[in-house]
Amino acid sequence: MTILLIKLLLTPVFIGAVTLAGRRWGPAVSGLLVGFPLTSGPVSVFLALQYGPGFAARAAVGSIAGMASSCVFCLAYGLAVRRWSWGPCALVSLLAFAGCTALGDRFHWSLGSAAVCLVATILAVSRLLGRQAAAPAPSSPPRWDLPARMLVATAFVLALTGSARALGPQLSGLISPFPVFSVVLAVFTQLRQGPAAVAGLLRGTVVGAVAFLGFFGTAALALGHAGLATAYLLAALVAMAASGAAFLALHGRNPWLSSIFGA
Numbered sequence: 001m002t003i004l005l006i007k008l009l010l011t012p013v014f015i016g017a018v019t020l021a022g023r024r025w026g027p028a029v030s031g032l033l034v035g036f037p038l039t040s041g042p043v044s045v046f047l048a049l050q051y052g053p054g055f056a057a058r059a060a061v062g063s064i065a066g067m068a069s070s071c072v073f074c075l076a077y078g079l080a081v082r083r084w085s086w087g088p089c090a091l092v093s094l095l096a097f098a099g100c101t102a103l104g105d106r107f108h109w110s111l112g113s114a115a116v117c118l119v120a121t122i123l124a125v126s127r128l129l130g131r132q133a134a135a136p137a138p139s140s141p142p143r144w145d146l147p148a149r150m151l152v153a154t155a156f157v158l159a160l161t162g163s164a165r166a167l168g169p170q171l172s173g174l175i176s177p178f179p180v181f182s183v184v185l186a187v188f189t190q191l192r193q194g195p196a197a198v199a200g201l202l203r204g205t206v207v208g209a210v211a212f213l214g215f216f217g218t219a220a221l222a223l224g225h226a227g228l229a230t231a232y233l234l235a236a237l238v239a240m241a242a243s244g245a246a247f248l249a250l251h252g253r254n255p256w257l258s259s260i261f262g263a
Contacts, residue, residue: 012150014038015181020146026200036208036243037215040176044219045232053223053231060220062173065107065114067212068121069100070177074202075125077186081195086187093186097179105171111220115213122209129203152184177212179205207246214242 018033037044040063048056077093084092107113182205190198218238222231 010038010042012154015150015154015184016146018181018185033208036211036239038181040212041215041232041236041239043176044216045228048223048228048232053228057220057223059173059176060216060223061109061111061114063176064111064118064213064216064220065104065109066101066174066177067209068114068118069097069104069174070179070182071118071121071125071206071209072100073097073179073182074206075128077183078129078199078202081186081190081198086190089190090183090187093179094183101171101174104174111217115217118209118213122206122213125206126203129199129206148188204246208243210246211239211243215239 018038021033044056044060044063047059073093073096076096077089080089080092109117182202185201186198189201215235215238218235219231222234225231226234
């Protein structure tokens with residue numbers, strides 16, 4: 001119940017913050033923020049407090065593997081948006097996430113195998129999405145736009161959390177990176193700014209997933225060897241450093257990093 005309350009309280013706050021950041025700095029920055037463990041990080045802390053560091057470390061490994069499915073979601077939406085409206089795009093991309101999650105549940109993931117899978121997926125998907133033309137500037141949003149995004153995202157979280165109890169621990173970890181923020185932001189961005197803006201958002205999300213990997217990879221390693229405060233502080237620092245590198249790559253500030261991600 002407490003985890004549910006945390007998600008329900010944090011989700012509208014974060015979806016609002018990411019939306020406002022996108023309006024100020026563009027959809028790629030929104031994508032980077034979505035890739036950061038804004039809700040899954042605090043939930044991981046709570047799991048460690050309630051069930052112990054070992055449980056949280058195992059959950060972190062599952063989350064890393066599940067994030068690869070979120071990257072596949074981004075690829076599916078990014079390809080579909082070139083031809084279809086938001087409804088078919090959302091359906092196809094969510095089915096892609098579900099299919100990858102079902103496939104991933106057939107394997108027993110270690111930290112190494114999960115990290116290799118996510119890194120390979122990030123590099124492949126970021127290149128497949130490719131550079132896109134600049135998105136047109138959006139018109140002034142209606143008053144209901146931001147509240148609607150917050151309500152839709154919160155409804156997603158409520159539905160997912162309610163069904164997770166019937167799932168095993170590994171599958172629960174795999175579905176924890178369900179692209180709640182990504183699908184909400186992608187749909188609203190497509191409606192207001194068009195396919196080019198969606199592509200920028202999704203590419204930022206994929207590249208920004210290196211911060212997710214940095215956070216949960218560090219947490220999985222540190223939780224068995226350090227106190228909770230130290231472990232999560234290290235994880236947050238690594239995630240911020242990785243997010244900074246992703247920002248430099250997306251904006252061409254570092255040619256070497258940009259070439260890695262095909263920017």
